[in-house]
Amino acid sequence: VPFGARDVSREEKAPLVREVFRSVATSYDVMNDFMSGGMHRVWKSVTVDRMNPQPGHHLIDVAGGTGDIAASFLTRAGERDPRGRAPAEAVVCDINHAMLDAGNGRDHAARVCGDAEKLPFTDGMFSHYSIGFGIRNVTDRAAAFREAFRVLRFGGRLFVLEFSQPPTEGFRAVYDRYSDEVIPRLGEAVAGDRESYQYLVDSIRRFPGPDDLASEIRAAGFSRVKYERFTGGICVLHMAAKI
Numbered sequence: 001v002p003f004g005a006r007d008v009s010r011e012e013k014a015p016l017v018r019e020v021f022r023s024v025a026t027s028y029d030v031m032n033d034f035m036s037g038g039m040h041r042v043w044k045s046v047t048v049d050r051m052n053p054q055p056g057h058h059l060i061d062v063a064g065g066t067g068d069i070a071a072s073f074l075t076r077a078g079e080r081d082p083r084g085r086a087p088a089e090a091v092v093c094d095i096n097h098a099m100l101d102a103g104n105g106r107d108h109a110a111r112v113c114g115d116a117e118k119l120p121f122t123d124g125m126f127s128h129y130s131i132g133f134g135i136r137n138v139t140d141r142a143a144a145f146r147e148a149f150r151v152l153r154f155g156g157r158l159f160v161l162e163f164s165q166p167p168t169e170g171f172r173a174v175y176d177r178y179s180d181e182v183i184p185r186l187g188e189a190v191a192g193d194r195e196s197y198q199y200l201v202d203s204i205r206r207f208p209g210p211d212d213l214a215s216e217i218r219a220a221g222f223s224r225v226k227y228e229r230f231t232g233g234i235c236v237l238h239m240a241a242k243i
């Protein structure tokens, strides 16, 4: 267990509470599917491809929620190490206990409650850092990127997956219309919660474009910053290295 970290997986929880959290996570997963038309699975899968997980690698998945990126990372690394001689490791770190609890037991990743802006880990522990659909919710992004840099070892790599706005004018118009007219209504119909979905749309609009985000990542000390757009640019993966 990392220094100073609290391993929630060791906590005893009443089965009833667990069940409640599981249903929260289930509706959360459904919401992800529904927001992205199932595409988030593909984007995460490509992200894990880019990570190229190998035996001995150590991932921290920040704002990891129920931990699907970490699970896929461990599975792929395990495929390269059938005898399990140098198992890869992963930690799912999230500020929300309920999300961690909901994912606990689905895979072999450790679960640690912590804030992206102040990670409860010592310097240079990890080979990979990922944050999937989480950086948009972080208040002080510069602090989060500095923390990512700190907890990565030399040669370690950063992966930031986030919604974005399509660069092409025509597609952007369609996407804006979908965002304004379809998403909040669907949110209301499916989850009975128009406001949360409106917030999601607004937060994606306020979020910096890929070039600006790349500059923020560089400012934290990272090199070789690049990005890849997915699905016409509605999602972007930034990658960088600590070298």
Ligand code: SAM
Residues within 6 Å of the ligand: 032, 062, 063, 064, 065, 066, 067, 068, 093, 094, 095, 096, 099, 114, 115, 116, 117, 131, 132, 133, 134, 137, 138, 139
């Ligand atoms: N990465 C997961 C995925 O792609 O399914 C979860 C994404 S979810 C949209 C955002 C997550 O960020 C939530 O689980 C939330 O608790 C977490 N979060 C928000 N602010 C955070 C912070 N400052 N530090 C760590 N986690 C945070």
